[in-house]
Amino acid sequence: MAEPPVIQVEDLRKQYGSVQAVDGISFTIARGATCALLGGNGAGKTTTIAILLGLLLPTSGRIRILGEEMPRHQHRVLPRMNFSSPYVDLPQRLTVAENLTVYARLYGVPQVRERLATLGRDLDIDDFFQRLYGSLSAGQKTRVALAKALLNKPEILLLDEPTASLDPDTADRMRGILTDYQRRSGATLLLASHNMSEVERLCDQVIMLRAGRVVASGTPRELIHRYGRKDMEEVFLDIARGIQTGDVVE
Amino acid sequence: MNGLSLQRIGALALRYLYLLRRSWVRIVELAYWPTVQMILWGFITRYLAGHSDVLGQAAGLLLSGVLLWDILFRSQLGVSVVFFEELHARNLAQLFVSPLQPIELILALISISLVRTLIGVGVAVALALPFYGFNLFALGPPLAGFFLNLLLMGWTIGLLVSALVLRHGMGAESIAWAAIFALAPLCGIYYPIATLPGWLQPLAWALPASHVFEGMRAVLLNHTFRLDYFLYALLLNAGYLGLAIRVFLAAVRQAREHGSLLRSGE
Numbered sequence: 264m265a266e267p268p269v270i271q272v273e274d275l276r277k278q279y280g281s282v283q284a285v286d287g288i289s290f291t292i293a294r295g296a297t298c299a300l301l302g303g304n305g306a307g308k309t310t311t312i313a314i315l316l317g318l319l320l321p322t323s324g325r326i327r328i329l330g331e332e333m334p335r336h337q338h339r340v341l342p343r344m345n346f347s348s349p350y351v352d353l354p355q356r357l358t359v360a361e362n363l364t365v366y367a368r369l370y371g372v373p374q375v376r377e378r379l380a381t382l383g384r385d386l387d388i389d390d391f392f393q394r395l396y397g398s399l400s401a402g403q404k405t406r407v408a409l410a411k412a413l414l415n416k417p418e419i420l421l422l423d424e425p426t427a428s429l430d431p432d433t434a435d436r437m438r439g440i441l442t443d444y445q446r447r448s449g450a451t452l453l454l455a456s457h458n459m460s461e462v463e464r465l466c467d468q469v470i471m472l473r474a475g476r477v478v479a480s481g482t483p484r485e486l487i488h489r490y491g492r493k494d495m496e497e498v499f500l501d502i503a504r505g506i507q508t509g510d511v512v513e
Numbered sequence: 514m515n516g517l518s519l520q521r522i523g524a525l526a527l528r529y530l531y532l533l534r535r536s537w538v539r540i541v542e543l544a545y546w547p548t549v550q551m552i553l554w555g556f557i558t559r560y561l562a563g564h565s566d567v568l569g570q571a572a573g574l575l576l577s578g579v580l581l582w583d584i585l586f587r588s589q590l591g592v593s594v595v596f597f598e599e600l601h602a603r604n605l606a607q608l609f610v611s612p613l614q615p616i617e618l619i620l621a622l623i624s625i626s627l628v629r630t631l632i633g634v635g636v637a638v639a640l641a642l643p644f645y646g647f648n649l650f651a652l653g654p655p656l657a658g659f660f661l662n663l664l665l666m667g668w669t670i671g672l673l674v675s676a677l678v679l680r681h682g683m684g685a686e687s688i689a690w691a692a693i694f695a696l697a698p699l700c701g702i703y704y705p706i707a708t709l710p711g712w713l714q715p716l717a718w719a720l721p722a723s724h725v726f727e728g729m730r731a732v733l734l735n736h737t738f739r740l741d742y743f744l745y746a747l748l749l750n751a752g753y754l755g756l757a758i759r760v761f762l763a764a765v766r767q768a769r770e771h772g773s774l775l776r777s778g779e
Contacts (some may be wrong), residue, residue: 352603368524369611
């Protein structure tokens, strides 16, 4: 029997006053998949991720994560997930080591010191463990935020624009770290991104959003083929501009 | 509510202790105002003692009042200011996607508030002895009851102010400083509640702190511990704190509905 998807979203809606931020989206993500949530600004990516994390309550719809109903049973799910975003900070006036120690304890990580040493080595951040988080460069902060997201060895990792504002070298290293973690742990990755080459390289599933609706989904190769384009960048532009709607999901 | 985790509560307390350990300025800041207040009111007491029958009977009235008031004030700030630090640090979203439950956040805030109050008021209490020969512990065992009730009321106001800021944003931050001073005239810190106009007295008696300060005067002037004052204060605190916790949890839920946890710090 096939394993049930780790993320199941059914007819999800989120309305802020008269604005429909998410408008009846449904999708599933299989265990071990790396899925991209794509769309222009205001398409509903961040809202969807925030709902999956329990940061935002949906207006209606059903979500099951790791077999548990969200947000009702988020206390069972959240210890098995984690999240990283350049738009959410860590306390600036704590050192990197102190920040990671606090979050390791929040997630109930056993043998905190050993876990920090491993992450420090893997993400190459041990040199600035004793520096204040607020004194780090954007690239260093992103690596520390990723270390925080990997502290509890999450089964599901949600990433909101994981390489935004990073130079190409650091962005490439981040992608390498994520691929390596995914391969070693079998974790499921869901990322919102504007970087199409990143999506082509990392993802085996893509969900395209426009105005809060799913307008296309499939593997990057399928979408490129379906839209008759040479890469995901062009597919993205077509969909974002509504030139060609492909397989509109009602 | 699910099982509370002492480890998670301790983790947040640890976050604050890290800050405190590194910055001597923070420790000085905690003790600064209570000490200045104590010095000021010590001189006023010294001056008035020769001119007032009441202060002639119990010179410690004003100093006890100011130090007990600081317990209330510091415990309130201990909750609200530490919560604001999470907002300023844009750290709230990280906390709420972790397994930390809102009730654990509340328990962490009040644990930190206890530490901050003990440091802040403790220094002023310790210095009052060499400065004025005044020992707050001369109040005896009732002091423990006064301390408990003032802490509980401080936490109540701190949680209500935090809920307000969570609901209305950092623009409401100044209320954290102003809220408690609006109640001060009603608490009878330096004068009996009977001094207030009749129509204000029921409002004053609805505040736990009024019972504490009346109880303090009973100890200092009549050398009796009024159990009724203590129990009234405790009962009121139980009701108000329960309400404040509900209001804070409702504000968290509302923030989850409006998406303001993601935008905190702006």
